Amino acid sequence: MFRSHWLIIPLQVIGVTLVFVALVGPILSQFGLAWVFVLTVAVVFGSLAYALPAWWYGSFGLREDHLVVHSGLLLRSSREIPLSRLQAVDVVRPLLMQVFGLAELRVELAGGDGSAIRLRCLRWKVAERMRVAVLAHAAGLSGRAPEAPEWPFYRLPFLLLLGALTFRVPVLLSFVLLLLLLTAFVVFLEPGALAGAVPLVLGLLRYYWGPLARYTDFYASSSSDGLRLRYGMFQRRMQTVPPGRVQAVRVVEPLLWRALGVARVEATVAGYAGARQADSTALLPVAPRGGRSLW
Amino acid sequence: MDDAFAAPGGTDWSRVPVALAWYRRLVTAAGCLAVGAVGSLLLFLWRGPWPAVVWAALVLVAAVVLWLLAGRFQRSWGYVEGPAELYLTYGVLVRQLVVVPYGRMQVVDVTTDLLEQALGIATVRVRTAASTADTRVVGLPLADAVQMRDRLAARSETFSTGL
The missing domain is CATH 2.30.29 (PH-domain like)
Structure with missing residues (x-):
């Protein structure tokens, strides 16, 4: 049986403390800083007292071809997952975890929102080994099987991604509108123009910067254990979708992309439910139109 | 009626132990205690003693009914x-x-x-x-x-x- 890396404890404690200080701190500071300090120390020790045994009792491992995960302290749970049922396996490395050499392993199952297995804070090598073993079991091989060889077939150049993301009607329109508002602000010194710019900037962050940061450095390769996608600027992800798990494939061509001759290929995989559905369905965010023959 | 919910051919329902009934009873008792105490206190502060007593009595009746139903609920599982x-x-x-x-x-x-x-x-x-x-x-x-x-x-x- 394996256990998460011990760094998960300080990370959890720091997270809880930061949330506490940010939410309750402003209210408490009316009573004086001493109260804030005392209660913060109490929260640090309280979360430590919970996180330490929770980390110690949580474990996971492979038993024959089942993945067994024990977790929780007050609400203890143990799950057993027949690995032939898994829909996709992701290795996710947010920026902070990359600094410490950690990764998160996500096993997506078809049981809806609550059924994804998230193994947080694993040492990167352990996460990779688990992924290989899990996929091997899912394909009916023994866990000791070496990693399946892979053949890279598509690499998304950054300039193509940047160009394609820019070259869309809503994005272009909002850029033009933003420029108009900024000139109006500079020329007339009208603060109302800035207020109008705020939703535009938020929209651009969501629909322009979001996909740009997410799909930077995108590689797709095929291997015998499934499609493998690697991408991400700050949060590196490696997604593996075993063969036969794609329920539907969709090719989307926004208006201006037709002139460029590119398209977006999306897939529906049963595992990604709820909030994660939109995240994880893009098989190829931007691909030359001929590329869809690959699927 | 009972035919529709009978166990499949030739088997009997496996029942769950009485501990489940006690679990439900403790949970409903704690819940009713909390709802009754808080509700009575607020009513006492705002509306005087009588509404508070009525509220407490209502919650008590609900608690007793749920307490009695817990046994049937436990026996209904199979x-x-x-x-x-x-x-x-x-x-x-x-x-x-x-x-x-x-x-x-x-x-x-x-x-x-x-x-x-x-x-x-x-x-x-x-x-x-x-x-x-x-x-x-x-x-x-x-x-x-x-x-x-x-x-x-x-x-x-x-x-x-x-x-």
Whole structure:
């Protein structure tokens, strides 16, 4: 049986403390800083007292071809997952975890929102080994099987991604509108123009910067254990979708992309439910139109 | 009426232990205590003593009814591990019978919270691809629950169909 890396404890404690200080701190500071300090120390020790045994009792491992995960302290749970049922396996490395050499392993199952297995804070090598073993079991091989060889077939150049993301009607329109508002602000010194710019900037962050940061450095390769996608600027992800798990494939061509001759290929995989559905369905965010023959 | 909720041919429902009834009783007692105390206090402060007494009496009646119903609720639970499906029945006011083919099970969970741990029982939860339907066998003794989890997980492999 394996256990998460011990760094998960300080990370959890720091997270809880930061949330506490940010939410309750402003209210408490009316009573004086001493109260804030005392209660913060109490929260640090309280979360430590919970996180330490929770980390110690949580474990996971492979038993024959089942993945067994024990977790929780007050609400203890143990799950057993027949690995032939898994829909996709992701290795996710947010920026902070990359600094410490950690990764998160996500096993997506078809049981809806609550059924994804998230193994947080694993040492990167352990996460990779688990992924290989899990996929091997899912394909009916023994866990000791070496990693399946892979053949890279598509690499998304950054300039193509940047160009394609820019070259869309809503994005272009909002850029033009933003420029108009900024000139109006500079020329007339009208603060109302800035207020109008705020939703535009938020929209651009969501629909322009979001996909740009997410799909930077995108590689797709095929291997015998499934499609493998690697991408991400700050949060590196490696997604593996075993063969036969794609329920539907969709090719989307926004208006201006037709002139460029590119398209977006999306897939529906049963595992990604709820909030994660939109995240994880893009098989190829931007691909030359001929590329869809690959699927 | 009872035919519709009878166990599948030639078997009897496996019932769950009385601990489940005590679990429900303790939970409803704690809930009613909290609702009654807080409600009475607020009514006492705002409207005077009589509404507070009426509220407390109403909550007490509800608590007694739920206390008595807990036993029937516990007896209404039953499950049968059939050759290819798991049968499950529960409910007092709305009776239900759920059939889950082993081949459709995606994940098998065992969960137990603090009170359940104290009573030595656990909940086995079976997830299928239909994300809304949530099939649970509650109140099994912990050892039985673990064995049942292993059996179900093993069978879901054997009867694998699609998805």
